[in-house]
Amino acid sequence: MLAFLIRRISQSAVVLLVMSLLVFVGVFYIGNPIDILIAPDATPAEYARAVHELGLDKPLWEQYTIFLKGALHGDFGNSFVYNEPALKVILDRLPATLELAFTAMFIAVIFGIPLGMVAGMKANNWIGRNIMRFSILGFSLPTFWVGLMLIIIFSVQLNWLPSGGRGETVMLLGIPVSFLTLSGLAHLILPATNLALFKTSLAIRLTRAGVQENMQMDYVKFARAKGLSETRVIGLHVMKNIMIPVITVLGMEFGSLIAFAVVTETIFAWPGMGKLVIDSIGVLDRPIIVAYLLITVTMFIIINLVVDILYSILDPRVRLGQER
């Protein structure tokens, strides 16, 4: 286990280093942020001053070395645009994104898995077929379109829910959360549903496939022969076996949910970090872009690790140290 962890962490460090170098060089070659940020009537002297202040007059390798030195101390540099530490700007936005992603995942799990089980057991009657129809829609409709439709139906036409933004927040263990207030919850429902739609469909399909496969297995026949109730057969034995692929895929998807909630955040004006990074790319705010990507990669690494560990708990045949 320990050797496994050490190997994983050293691999991750290399990934992070290579990624930061790629992003750094890439953004450098796209252009100079000052060209976009500066007032167009600024004099050349003012232009030169701004370039110097942000350290953009130094050669690329020197800028990168300065960044690396800072990064080792947890300082990713100041955002060009906000003049505050990049990490702070991102972490300010992180809770909103996490809340949205967790809620979406929660919705996907509590709706997706039961519906998938029903669809798996009743594959040939109308309930199963309709569930599958829904999941096809969930897969194929583009997120931005569904988002706009949700706004048009529930906000503009029915006027039930707010069209965007985050509601009132309260502090929970030092983190601002909005799901504990009514206005926060009202603001959360539409974006979370929008984000959850694809994942719900995914959960349905995975669960259905797992159920159908497992129902043919000998252990199910044996359990039934033993006289166990159908609830116990499905709720315990089948469930345990289908959870492995579901957890793997949803775990991986959770990372992408956080990292790529961009579309939903933009449509619902949700103040998360996806929206922040889109704005930052638009103005080439390099410290934010680099720090964001490093955080995202780190998150993926951690999620993968957690999924691997969960595996070994769910399936005793998997031994973490032995995959050489």
Add this chain to the structure above:
Amino acid sequence: MRNKFMALVTVCMLLLVCAAGASAETLTIGLKGEPTSLDPHFHNVNANNEQAIYVFDKLIRQDSRQNLMPGLAVSWIPVSDNVWEFELRKGVTFHDGSPFTAEDVKFTIERIPTVPNSPSSFTGMVSAIKKIEIVDPHTIRFHTEGPAPLLPRNMATFNVVSKKYGKGASTADFNSGKAAIGTGPYKLVEWKRGDHITYKRNDNYWGVKQPWETIIAKPITNDGTRVAALKSGDVDIINFVPPADVAHLSKDSKLTLSKSPSTRLIYLHLDSDRNDTPMVTDNNGKKIKNPMKDVRVRKAISKAINRKAIAARIMDGLAVPAAQMLPEGYEGTSKTLKPEAYDPKGAKALLAEAGYPDGFKITIHGPNDRYVNDGDIAQAVAQMLTKVGIKTEVNTMPKSVYFGKASALEFSLMLVGWATDTGEHSNCLGALLHTYDKDKGFGSANRGRYSNPKVDKLLEQALVTVDPARHNALLVEAVETGMNDIGIVPIHYQVNVWAMKKGLDYNGRTDGYTLPREVSETK
């Protein structure tokens, strides 16, 4: 489960009812852009300057047509060629109750060039000032290097901060509200980045009492979402309504629209300087001498553009064909210049006269995420030019890529926009038409490197002429000279549109700002 769901729906509806009930005192604004900072001197960019007006005041303010109006200064006179005297308003206090004096003005002007890491500062607005003399707490004199007729205009661009709170304050202190203590109509309550900024009315404001008690400014950058937020009643007013939505919003009986022409000019800059320009070839793809050095070719390009069609079809009527760099009525605008009429035959004749009877090949470059419908305008211009024989290809790109390349002179013909924030012509003349001169600071956005000694001379003369009538006459002459020589090809001025719920009215501003004081209730 069903009951719980119904309960939730009821609660949500109740919430909305509560929100609607409070709205008589609260104005919620949906904004296209979010400020990058609440430090009024950190980043000279529209979204920041707009929010700064809520909390702070300028010595001189601009009315909705950008005419100068007394602000924290009640009068300003040139006491000699090199000295301006400003008389400050008495009895003005900052939000904490401390009095506003000349010391705060001096502090502000000295702070501007020293804000660390500023990506775009107001330094150019105060660089003419060599010495600040405080005569008494409400009289201040600015000594300038030479005559500075533009000083009042420049004073109308930046906000005055409090010396007490501003001293040693960082940009972050302004963002947190600690240093954001101004003399302005609203006090900052909180800024939740990406979500909203809340302001409370300053009841001790020296000016007209503000109509709204609480202001909530919400950045909603996505156009569709901003429109939806208005239609669903989440916000009371939105700015920068996308032209495509104007038609259906104007039919909505629950909404009102307000339109105002803006000073945002969309124009073409053409390389009129280099013999060898990168994006031009003859019809066979062979390099040729830059045809746009010839004024007849530039004129032909201007004549080939159907400005009315662009305004009507691409801009949905939300553009005004342009003849110069600012709409009529502004300082330095010519009364004789008229938008070039669409004349493809005349364009062809001019091309033939210049020695290009079969035209040539060129690529037009433009941004696709900077101005309203910028990519479509570039497409339309390209088709119009192709029609008169200039075979034009289009290449549009994100602004983050475009402007760096344009400033590095990688293009030959480019679509650009310019908003004259000072509201007078010397600003755009100096930046767009004056010969590029790094040391004197001229031609900073002259990406075509247009150069005309006559324009340079007239402008430089105007810049040292304090007498307003003479100053204006020189500017007019410079504008007419430059525009008749087709230094740039003006296309149109954008029209800004605000949409709000019925019962409100907005006095649209040419600078595009959405200011609570201009929102009134009609009943």
